[in-house]
Structures are given as C-alpha cells and as structure tokens.
Amino acid sequence: MQLVKAGLCAFGMSGKVFHAPFLKEHPGFFISAIVERSKEESKEKYPSAKIYRSIEEMLQNADIELVIINTPVQTHYEYAKKALEAGKNIVVEKPFTVNVSEAEELVQLAEEKRLFLSVYQNRRFDRDFLQVHKILNDGKLGNIKEAEIRFDRFRTMPSGKQHKEDPDQIGSGSLHDLGAHLVDQAVQYFGYPEKLFADVFSMKGAEFANDYFEILLYYRNNVRVRLKSSVFTKEDHYAYKIHGDKGTFLQERTDNQENELVAGAIPVYGKEWTQPLKDTDGILNILNENAETERILTSSEAGNYMNYYQQIYEHIVFGYDLPSPGKEVIQNMKIIDASLESTKEEKIIKL
Structure with a gap:
C-alpha cells in the first residue's frame, strides 16, 4: 500500500481528536511531523512523528506530502498559503477561512500549483x-x-x-x-x-x-x-x-x-x-x-469520520473525487x- 506522509500544524483538541487518531489507524497514512510550539504531548501516542516548533520549520524540513491546517481560523489563510507555496497538498479545518476573498485566493493558488485543497467538513x-x-x-x-x-x-x-x-x-x-x-x-x-x-x-x-x-x-x-x-x-x-x-x-x-x-x-x-x-x-x-x-x-x-481520510487517500492514490474540495466550499x-x-x-x- 502506498504510504502518504502527513504533518499536523497543531496538537490541540482538533489534532488529538479529529485528525491524528484517523491518520494513525489508516494503513495508508504515516504521521511524519507534528507542530507543538512548546510542549511534547504527542510523543506518547505518536513517537514516530518528529516535533517541530513552528509551521515554517515543519514545511522547510519535514518529508511530507499532506499538511493538515488545524489551527485557529484566523490563521488558516496564512498557513494554508505557506503550505501550498511549499508544494504541499492541504486539508484545512472548517471554517475554511474568515471570508470569501481568502478562500478564493487559496483555491486559485492550489490550482496554479496543481495541488489539492480539501476542507475538513467531517x-x-x-x-x-x-x-x-x-x-x-x-x-x-x-x-x-x-x-x-x-x-x-x-x-x-x-x-x-x-x-x-x-x-x-x-x-x-x-x-x-x-x-x-x-x-x-x-x-x-x-x-x-x-x-x-x-x-x-x-x-x-x-x-x-x-x-x-x-x-x-x-x-x-x-x-x-x-x-x-x-x-x-x-x-x-x-x-x-x-x-x-x-x-x-x-x-x-x-x-x-x-x-x-x-x-x-x-x-x-x-x-x-x-x-x-x-x-x-x-x-x-x-x-x-x-x-x-x-x-x-x-x-x-x-457514521464514520475515517471515511473522510479514506476518500483523501483514494484521491491521492487513485485520482478519485476529492471530498469537500475548496472550490465547492467557497459557496459556504x-x-x-x-x-x-x-x-x-x-x-x-x-x-
């Protein structure tokens, strides 16, 4: 099975509950990097993931294909843009951004870079x-x-x-x-x-x-x-x-x-x-x-939130439809x- 290396931009409630458990248990994903600015809480359950102190450091050094933007919504635009410019596919937590103009710019950038952008509408x-x-x-x-x-x-x-x-x-x-x-x-x-x-x-x-x-x-x-x-x-x-x-x-x-x-x-x-x-x-x-x-x-x-990451995996490996693509969520x-x-x-x- 093809392995997709992923990086989490934060390890708060969203990372601990909605993302890391599913990425760990799905055989097609490997959590390669986690951003924790001062703590090391992720080491207990995800010892194989390298801890970075900033998103910029992770994007520069980590060997990852997929970045999960699970930070506060006010930072989504900034971090998603940096991840796309670094050549990474991204999953952005809901809400997508704080306004339409930010969302449209990110979708356009992803298309220009030929990368995918999915919004986590779990x-x-x-x-x-x-x-x-x-x-x-x-x-x-x-x-x-x-x-x-x-x-x-x-x-x-x-x-x-x-x-x-x-x-x-x-x-x-x-x-x-x-x-x-x-x-x-x-x-x-x-x-x-x-x-x-x-x-x-x-x-x-x-x-x-x-x-x-x-x-x-x-x-x-x-x-x-x-x-x-x-x-x-x-x-x-x-x-x-x-x-x-x-x-x-x-x-x-x-x-x-x-x-x-x-x-x-x-x-x-x-x-x-x-x-x-x-x-x-x-x-x-x-x-x-x-x-x-x-x-x-x-x-x-x-229901099963694992199906979201299954669809992400199938899009990466087989080219199947992307779940909740950014272009679609612009309507929201x-x-x-x-x-x-x-x-x-x-x-x-x-x-």
Whole structure:
C-alpha cells in the first residue's frame, strides 16, 4: 500500500481528536511531523512523528506530502498559503477561512500549483446527516417545501478561547464555527440558495462574539430552509425537520463520534467502531399510495469520520473525487459572509 506522509500544524483538541487518531489507524497514512510550539504531548501516542516548533520549520524540513491546517481560523489563510507555496497538498479545518476573498485566493493558488485543497467538513460523515440524506434520496417526502437544521448547545459561560469569542477577531463566533456545518449541510441537501435573510448576534452580550444565529435560505419553487443555533438550549430539539407535500421527517442529532473520541475511543480502519444506537432516533410520517398515514420510527446507521481520510487517500492514490474540495466550499463562505451582511443591513441579500 502506498504510504502518504502527513504533518499536523497543531496538537490541540482538533489534532488529538479529529485528525491524528484517523491518520494513525489508516494503513495508508504515516504521521511524519507534528507542530507543538512548546510542549511534547504527542510523543506518547505518536513517537514516530518528529516535533517541530513552528509551521515554517515543519514545511522547510519535514518529508511530507499532506499538511493538515488545524489551527485557529484566523490563521488558516496564512498557513494554508505557506503550505501550498511549499508544494504541499492541504486539508484545512472548517471554517475554511474568515471570508470569501481568502478562500478564493487559496483555491486559485492550489490550482496554479496543481495541488489539492480539501476542507475538513467531517459532519458529512455523521450518522444523522447521512440518514436525512438517505430519506431525501428515497423521495418518500415528495416535493420538499420546508426544512430546518439546528445545532444547539447549552454553554452559557465563556470558554476563554479568544479566537472563538473575541468579537473584534474576524471569524470568531458560532456563525463561523457551527454555521460552517449547517450551511454545508443545507448546500449538500438542497443546493445553493438564491437569497437569504439572517439574524446573527451574541446572547451573552456585545463583549462576546456571536453565539446565536438564524438564517433563512430562499430557494426556487418557494422552498425555505432555516438554519439555527443557540448556546442557551438546555433541552434538545429535533436537529432536522424536513417537510414535503407527502409527509414529514424528523431526525435527532445522535452521532456520538466526537464524544467517544474525546473519551479515548480508537477508530478502526475498515469497519464501524462507534457504540451502537440504543433507540430509534427519527420519525417518518408520510402518506402512502392509498393516501393512508404511515408513521414509522427510524434508526440511523453508524457514521464514520475515517471515511473522510479514506476518500483523501483514494484521491491521492487513485485520482478519485476529492471530498469537500475548496472550490465547492467557497459557496459556504459566500453564505456566511452574506449572513453577516444581512444582519448588519437588516435586509435580504441576493446570492
């Protein structure tokens, strides 16, 4: 099996949970380098990886083909550009960048260098997202009329992470953080909207970055898609509500990969590794061919973030489609930028 040498730009939560475990367990990857500015925490689990004290040092000296840009979003543009100029293929953590212009410049640079740029949209590999995708593809809901996608939390106290909560830092706040997932899912399900109206602000107060957003996406044929997130939601809602002219589908957010990884779970290559679902997590309520109501409790199948890196590997080795290419995710950045503009101008923004 061809071996792809990879380097991680940081070893914080993202590196420890979402990237390093999968790169280690996938037989096609080898973690050759990790950037830790002052510590050496990676040595225990990844002793074969050489520790570098800066990204510049790693890019100059490490024998790597793939670089994972998993630093704060405010640094994505700078480090991604340096990696591309050093001749490296890159995976950039979500959100891609802080604005559209940065994203477009990076995509253009990658094309000029004949390198690939993928954005780590791992929620495309959540069990709940995949279940909704399956229901939509089955066509049992008929023509879709309305949808709502939520990602709520109950985090009323500040986290202390300045790059996420300082309102003066571009790219901070829930819109770029959780909104990067919800916008991506809406575009994957329904395509690029014609226009939008958004309400983005901080429930904790003006001294903090936005922690609440509601985005109404307008599609052709009078279809409406609402994206919403709040950090003052103690009781869970259905994360997905899809309504068509033949029925409704409700889906809970039940993917637990992140929690299991944080607790120390080791992903397994080539098979499911998460804990099985104990209960049903969805409701399909439709009219059948006889115009009779069928109410069906559904269970989603396991998701697997390993599939993201499997697709990265297959792109490198076999030339298969690249998962979430930067050029595609530029659309998401346009929606995020337009949502901020809509909030500021208090008006509908055409896309």
